[in-house]
């Protein structure tokens with residue numbers, strides 16, 4: 001069976017992904033071909049011997065920008081080398097904030113192409129020409145889009161059938177479909193530690209009562225920790 005989803009990542013620093021791809025769940029998902037990840041070094045599209053991909057901004061100012069005449073051909077070559085061209089995400093702190101609902105939408109795709117910025121970001125014409133979906137992972141500034149790409153890969157691949165050992169394990173995760181609130185509290189052995197005990201109900205074996213306790217606990221925690229999640233969805237950008 002072909003992988004359920006293929007990620008193509010365009011980056012200036014493919015080496016950043018080495019450890020990420022070779023450990024834990026992701027390693028297993030790649031080995032069993034549940035997902036496929038292709039890393040593309042954008043410097044392959046540089047045309048000079050120094051592999052220059054960036055240049056100084058017109059009008060002056062600090063930093064360097066990724067060049068439109070290098071980035072656009074790179075993205076087009078990768079996207080159209082095979083079908084489908086896939087969803088194109090461009091990482092920028094100015095984009096829509098990535099959240100679980102958007103991850104669930106992406107998990108239904110066959111292919112996701114991701115463009116990682118560096119330095120001061122992209123020449124504005126990259127977005128004007130390619131019309132990507134601009135995605136942020138939060139209101140802070142990273143050095144580059146690679147950590148954002150890893151966040152998207154890891155969040156989406158958990159939702160691909162067969163990737164997690166237990167198919168149910170993501171259903172009750174915080175923010176997930178049908179839930180959209182926080183997960184309940186969980187406990188394991190020992191039953192008591194430093195005077196702190198596991199709630200009796202979880203030891204009762206009464207599955208109906210346990211399910212009820214978990215539901216109430218989820219709601220209570222959400223009220224305490226993230227009351228904003230209980231407000232209407234359209235007012236919450238993190239649910240995008």
Ligand code: SAM
Pocket residue numbers: 090091092093094115116117118119120121122135136137138139140141142143144145146148
């Ligand atoms: N000058 C840009 C601005 O203020 O909007 C920031 C550039 S940042 C140093 C370089 C690159 O890192 C961006 O082009 C983007 O790809 C990535 N990046 C930084 N912060 C990010 C965030 N919060 N979410 C997604 N990507 C981010």
